[in-house]
Amino acid sequence: MQLHLYNTLTKRIDLFTPLDAEVVRIYSCGPTVYDVAHLGNMRAFVFTDVLQRVLREVGGYPVRWVMNVTDVDDKTIRDSSVGSAKWRSEMGQQSDDLRANLRAYTGHFEQEFRADLTSLGIEMSHFAQMPRATDYIGQMQDLIREIIAAGYGYTSEGSVYFDVAAYSKKHTYGRLFTIDTENFREGVRIDADEYDRESVSDFVLWKGRKDDEPYWDFALNGEDLPGRPGWHIECSAMSKELLGLPFDIHTGGVDLRFPHHEDELAQCCAGYHVHDQARFWMHNEFLEVEGKKMSKSLGNFFTLRDLMKQGCDPLDVRLTLMLAHYRAVLNFTFDSLRAASVARGRVQNVIWDLIDVAGVPEAADKSSMPLAVAEAFADDLNVPQALARMYEYLAANADAKNSKEHAQQVLNALRSINNVLAVWSFSPRPALVVPNDVRSIADQRWAARTAKDWAEADRLRSELGTLGWSMKDGKDDYTLEPLS
RNA sequence: GGUCCCGUGGUAGAGUGGCUAUACAGAGCUCUGCAAAAGCUUGUACAUCGGUUCGAAUCCGGUCGGGACCUCCA
Numbered sequence: 131m132q133l134h135l136y137n138t139l140t141k142r143i144d145l146f147t148p149l150d151a152e153v154v155r156i157y158s159c160g161p162t163v164y165d166v167a168h169l170g171n172m173r174a175f176v177f178t179d180v181l182q183r184v185l186r187e188v189g190g191y192p193v194r195w196v197m198n199v200t201d202v203d204d205k206t207i208r209d210s211s212v213g214s215a216k217w218r219s220e221m222g223q224q225s226d227d228l229r230a231n232l233r234a235y236t237g238h239f240e241q242e243f244r245a246d247l248t249s250l251g252i253e254m255s256h257f258a259q260m261p262r263a264t265d266y267i268g269q270m271q272d273l274i275r276e277i278i279a280a281g282y283g284y285t286s287e288g289s290v291y292f293d294v295a296a297y298s299k300k301h302t303y304g305r306l307f308t309i310d311t312e313n314f315r316e317g318v319r320i321d322a323d324e325y326d327r328e329s330v331s332d333f334v335l336w337k338g339r340k341d342d343e344p345y346w347d348f349a350l351n352g353e354d355l356p357g358r359p360g361w362h363i364e365c366s367a368m369s370k371e372l373l374g375l376p377f378d379i380h381t382g383g384v385d386l387r388f389p390h391h392e393d394e395l396a397q398c399c400a401g402y403h404v405h406d407q408a409r410f411w412m413h414n415e416f417l418e419v420e421g422k423k424m425s426k427s428l429g430n431f432f433t434l435r436d437l438m439k440q441g442c443d444p445l446d447v448r449l450t451l452m453l454a455h456y457r458a459v460l461n462f463t464f465d466s467l468r469a470a471s472v473a474r475g476r477v478q479n480v481i482w483d484l485i486d487v488a489g490v491p492e493a494a495d496k497s498s499m500p501l502a503v504a505e506a507f508a509d510d511l512n513v514p515q516a517l518a519r520m521y522e523y524l525a526a527n528a529d530a531k532n533s534k535e536h537a538q539q540v541l542n543a544l545r546s547i548n549n550v551l552a553v554w555s556f557s558p559r560p561a562l563v564v565p566n567d568v569r570s571i572a573d574q575r576w577a578a579r580t581a582k583d584w585a586e587a588d589r590l591r592s593e594l595g596t597l598g599w600s601m602k603d604g605k606d607d608y609t610l611e612p613l614s
Numbered sequence: 615g616g617u618c619c620c621g622u623g624g625u626a627g628a629g630u631g632g633c634u635a636u637a638c639a640g641a642g643c644u645c646u647g648c649a650a651a652a653g654c655u656u657g658u659a660c661a662u663c664g665g666u667u668c669g670a671a672u673c674c675g676g677u678c679g680g681g682a683c684c685u686c687c688a
């Protein structure tokens with residue numbers, strides 16, 4: 131099925147066609163690994179995961195998905211510095227080798243990040259690569275040389291800058307974001323950068339070395355410029371190296387449209403001489419908590435781990451993060467988390483009921499996804515709509531467990547849907563371990579019930595209740611379930 | 615100051631000129647000894663004021679409210 135996706139470059143929903151019929155190439159801006167990622171970050175990653183899964187399952191395309199890990203920036207350097215309070219014993223011993231410290235520090239949070247993604251149903255096997263910025267310093271330096279050679283960069287005080295004015299003479303700066311240079315807000319951030327650049331709109335390609343900071347050697351036109359890469363250069367260099375330019379889709383949070391993505395695009399255009407770094411640029415909206423922006427001062431700042439410690443299932447969190455369209459602000463509330471959890475559990479029970487009848491399904495045929503659901507996914511990833519269509523489909527097939535074939539059909543449909551949503555299990559229902567005393571009371575109650583001794587049956591049921599079990603009477607048999 | 619987005623039933627959240635999703639919660643019914651589970655039914659909501667229109671929650675304008683971005687935040 132053909133997909134239509136919103137493209138920040140054209141500011142409308144466009145028909146998606148891959149540049150290369152063989153594979154769809156996606157680059158996602160990943161995390162800066164200076165700390166554990168929070169729920170807002172997670173929304174961005176779940177969004178991209180849904181995108182690549184829809185491309186595979188609904189679009190039928192093979193996907194080459196790359197997500198970077200930023201392991202060198204102000205924060206990672208600050209927090210990995212010798213004597214940093216953020217250093218943890220799991221990271222090992224700090225040494226005199228600042229780059230080794232940086233690697234140990236970021237390596238720790240990279241592992242945490244991968245674990246979070248896995249908890250959220252994002253499969254590591256879906257990534258072609260998850261490159262670290264510091265492994266591509268050479269490619270970044272080559273790109274900077276190209277940009278300088280093309281006349282779009284300059285050196286100042288040991289740092290290298292991108293010359294936006296020079297670039298703007300031949301190219302458009304502001305393709306993803308309309309920049310109103312006349313009305314820059316008067317504020318602190320513009321002058322916050324300590325480096326010297328010729329114009330406030332210029333941005334840094336390479337930051338000159340500072341004392342007590344890790345650095346890499348860099349020879350540029352005979353000049354020795356030890357230092358480290360600027361923020362934007364890594365994504366330009368790594369996306370070109372690992373995907374080739376232009377590639378199909380570039381993703382990130384809305385905040386990255388400017389300056390990060392605008393600058394990435396300009397760098398690629400200036401240094402690699404391609405008009406487009408990517409055909410489609412897709413940006414997810416932010417997450418709010420209980421109607422307010424997530425912030426530490428409001429006390430509504432959550433990480434996935436916080437929620438898991440409170441006993442939340444991460445897949446409930448995943449479903450909650452998919453409840454709103456990716457381009458709409460998502461209001462994360464504990465009510466909606468609870469609602470997602472209940473709804474997910476009910477569908478899971480349907481799946482287990484169907485498996486009882488039809489067995490565990492084979493890998494689903496893509497065509498088994500109900501058309502209405504597929505169309506919703508294909509329409510700029512309208513997951514809320516797809517969920518609604520799925521629930522309608524389930525209601526229309528509520529009697530599926532009455533026939534093996536029907537059960538199989540619904541199971542296949544759900545399996546295909548789940549290849550996108552990834553919140554349900556298609557393994558057989560886990561066997562319940564019922565303690566002997568519970569089993570024995572249940573048998574007694576069943577006997578009492580069969581003998582129509584209702585008083586005794588009710589007494590034994592409440593006894594089971596105090597032991598944490600609920601007994602459900604069937605026609606010829608009963609089932610036991612632990613009370614949650 | 616500039617650019618832009620949003621305001622939908624108790625909650626979350628699609629839709630977008632007439633056919634008024636969906637989920638959770640609530641209510642009722644069926645089933646059941648009573649339950650539970652499940653299924654069915656049910657709620658006429660679209661900030662506000664005006665305009666366009668045969669018809670607007672949906673288009674246009676004002677107002678009020680919330681939010682994002684405006685140089686290293688997903």
